[in-house]
Structures are given as structure tokens and as C-alpha cells.
Amino acid sequence: MVEFLTSCAVVLAGLGGVAAAVLGLRRLTLARAEQRRLDAEARLIPAALELLDGMEPVGEVSEQDVDVFAALLGRFGRLVRGVESERIAEFFEHHGWVDYELGRLNSRRPWRRATAAFALGDMGSSRAIPALIQRLQDSEPDVRAAVARSLGRLGATDAVESVVGGFASGRLPGSVAGQALLSIGSSAVRGLRVLNEAEDPAARAFAVELIGLLGDASDEDVLVECLRDTSAEVRANAARALGRVGAEGATLELAERLDDGVVLVRAAAAAALAAVGDHRVVARLVELAQQDEFESARAAAEAAAQLDPEGVKRASSAAGSAVHLNEAADLLELYA
Amino acid sequence: MNKTEDSSPPSALILVADDDEDIRRLLRFRLERAGYGVIEARDGEEALALALEHRPDLAVMDVMMPKATGYEVTRRLREDESTRKIPVILLTARAQEADVSRGFEAGADDYLRKPFSPQELRARVHAILGRR
Numbered sequence: 382m383v384e385f386l387t388s389c390a391v392v393l394a395g396l397g398g399v400a401a402a403v404l405g406l407r408r409l410t411l412a413r414a415e416q417r418r419l420d421a422e423a424r425l426i427p428a429a430l431e432l433l434d435g436m437e438p439v440g441e442v443s444e445q446d447v448d449v450f451a452a453l454l455g456r457f458g459r460l461v462r463g464v465e466s467e468r469i470a471e472f473f474e475h476h477g478w479v480d481y482e483l484g485r486l487n488s489r490r491p492w493r494r495a496t497a498a499f500a501l502g503d504m505g506s507s508r509a510i511p512a513l514i515q516r517l518q519d520s521e522p523d524v525r526a527a528v529a530r531s532l533g534r535l536g537a538t539d540a541v542e543s544v545v546g547g548f549a550s551g552r553l554p555g556s557v558a559g560q561a562l563l564s565i566g567s568s569a570v571r572g573l574r575v576l577n578e579a580e581d582p583a584a585r586a587f588a589v590e591l592i593g594l595l596g597d598a599s600d601e602d603v604l605v606e607c608l609r610d611t612s613a614e615v616r617a618n619a620a621r622a623l624g625r626v627g628a629e630g631a632t633l634e635l636a637e638r639l640d641d642g643v644v645l646v647r648a649a650a651a652a653a654l655a656a657v658g659d660h661r662v663v664a665r666l667v668e669l670a671q672q673d674e675f676e677s678a679r680a681a682a683e684a685a686a687q688l689d690p691e692g693v694k695r696a697s698s699a700a701g702s703a704v705h706l707n708e709a710a711d712l713l714e715l716y717a
Numbered sequence: 718m719n720k721t722e723d724s725s726p727p728s729a730l731i732l733v734a735d736d737d738e739d740i741r742r743l744l745r746f747r748l749e750r751a752g753y754g755v756i757e758a759r760d761g762e763e764a765l766a767l768a769l770e771h772r773p774d775l776a777v778m779d780v781m782m783p784k785a786t787g788y789e790v791t792r793r794l795r796e797d798e799s800t801r802k803i804p805v806i807l808l809t810a811r812a813q814e815a816d817v818s819r820g821f822e823a824g825a826d827d828y829l830r831k832p833f834s835p836q837e838l839r840a841r842v843h844a845i846l847g848r849r
Contacts, residue, residue, distance in 0.1 A: 426742065430743070430746045433743070433746075434746070434750065456739055457739060459832065460737075460739055460740055460831065461743065461833060461835060462832045462833065463834030463836055463837065464834070464836060465834065465835055466832070
């Protein structure tokens, strides 16, 4: 029995030693591979920069360096736009990388579809847009998120409706969809304007918020329309958006929202009126600050203080002035 | 091979500050190719120290940097008599566009949105240095 146990211990110790040796070897191999990659990268950076600058360095890139070069260009692709981005896309199209990743986008393995979607965004080729839009319907959330990110990177205005729809249906988180649309930039606004007629109030609210972030005063008409939406969230977002775009022509409609039935909308309208800078509403804002519920009263006091600091100081010194007016006046003194 | 693009290469010195090494590489390459001298900083404090030491003709800085933000560095450059006239271009992520006005309030002269167009950068640099 003792002999048997001794033999087992020896065998186990031997196996342990072998496993440790294999792991050590593996670690060494990985470290060497990483060092080779870093060396290749350092060697290829000038060529990648030359390519961005319109030179043709591809002939200098050896077969074994092509993967590193592509990864490097993909990384640079995330940082640049304009003609440099187009040159990167041309490289990937010309060397068959775009077709390769488009093929992988239909793989049965989700992680492969996700990495392909991610890579296609970095390559910057607009040829990938239709396939990526289709992939927004993928059954895997990670794939859909990678697709949305890449559609944003590619500035895919055709994808605006699908991305907002993805958010409204819960297939895309708001942060992912929002980031994608922000990446598409102001050219997404045209698609977003149409979505103020979407059936789903969440989609309308989301679209209106993004118009506020990406649009300008020329979008005032659609935002004013949204101030009368049946959803309070849409009305509040529309008010905030009008403030952000500096819609001076919408002050009357914003002032009307100070009487909205929902406190959130009244607060948003007060802040927007301050941003737009309409002094005619100061008296109404002071009234609201005296009488309304916490959130809108506070917003009204802050707005009034922005528009008429002296008026707010006077109002706060009057007997029985509300706490929010006093707070606003104190802050004015503090930051004077 | 002469890699400078312009027939009369500018000799101005430009400070490039960003914590992302790839961005610094791209900026250095583009600006050196346009004939400018470039010094690099990896964070806000280093940017400030280099600005005080070298008095560059222009600074291109990221807004979000470790140790001191681009706004902070810009403000501190404006406070110092020896650096207050250094023009500043801030690099800002798309999501930070709402903060562009904050950059101008801090004293920045211009801003570029990331991802940026190196050609646009060169044009802005030319324009700002040309105005001086």
C-alpha cells in the first residue's frame, strides 16, 4: 500500500512538473510572439503613416507582417477621418480584408460575427454598411452592439432609423445606440427628424434628445412640434433640445410649457428659457420659483438668476421669499 | 527625399499633448511633414512644463488628459505672462462637443473633433500661425 501511494505521489509530482514546464514554455512562447508583434509594429508604423499620407508602402510589407500592418491601420482608422480614413478603407478593400470580414459576419459563432463587425468599422469601408444594417437584427446582443458601434464609425446615415428602432425595441442599449448616432454626427439629424412621428414614445424621446445634441436652430420647427407631444418625456426632451440649439424663435412655446401638467417638463422649459435668454419670462419664473414643486421651482429660480441676477436678489430679500430663490441669490453672491 | 510639403517650410515649434501615443504619432507625423518642429507631452502637467520651457508657437492638446485637463492647461497658460499668447487648439471627443464653449472660455483659439482629419489639422494650424 505504501509503495502504491509513493508511486502515485511520484507520478503526480512528475505530472505537476510537466504541467509547470508546459505552462512556462507557453508563457515564453506568448511573450516572444508579443515581442515579435511589437517589433513588427515599430517597424511598420512609418509605412502605415506613409499610407495615410497617400504614399504606397504596401510593397514593403512582407507576408508575415500583413496581419500586424492591418491591425495597426485599424487602430489608426479609429483616430482619423476624411481622406486619411478613405485611404485606409481603400487598403482594406484592395487587399480583400473587407470581403474576408464580410464573410465572417455570417459565421455561426457569435464571437466571430462580433469581431468581424468591430473590424469592419475600423476598416472604414462603406461597402460594409448594408450587411452591417442587416446584422442589427442578430440574435446576440454583443454582435448587435459591435454592429451599432461600427455603423457609427462609418457615419452610416442610412442606419439611423434602424439604430433608433433597435433602441426602441430594446435590442440596443441606449448608450450604444446613442453613441452610434453621435458618431454619425449631424448628418443623422435628417433621419432623426422623421422619427418624431414614430409610434413608440421611447423612440420619439430618444430621437428628440439626439436632435438636441446634434442639431441646430434650423431644427426648431420639429422640436416645437414635439413640445405638444402626448408623452411628457418627449416634451421635456424637446424643451431641453430647444435650449441646447438656442431656439430663440421658440420662447413663446417654451413659456407655455411652464404651465405643463408634469413637473419634469416645467423644469426643462425653465432651463431652456434661460439658455435661450428670453428676459420677458423672468416674472413668471420667479412666480414658479415661489409656488411650484421642488424640481421645477429650483429650475425656475436658477433660470431667473441667469436671466436677471439683480431681480432675483431683490425677490429673495422680500419677506416670505421661497427657499429656492434664496438659494439662487446666495449662489449669485458666492460666485460674484 | 524631401518630405516637407511646403515650398517655404514653416519653422514654428508646436507642442502636442495627448495621453494616446497613436494620436501623438499621427500629429507629429502630419505636423513634421508640414515642416513644423514638434515636442510631445503625455499629460497636462508635462504639457505645461514643456510650454514654460520651450515657449512653443502653438499647442495642440487633448481635452481629457491625466494630471491636468486641456482646459486647465489652457487656463494656466493664459495666466502666465510668458505663455499667455500661445495659441491653443483643443482636441475633443464627439461626446464632449457640448464642452467646446468651455474650451473657448478657458482661452482656446480653436478645437478639433476626434476622430480628426490630419489635413484639417494642418489647415487650422496654418491659419492660426498665419494670423500671428
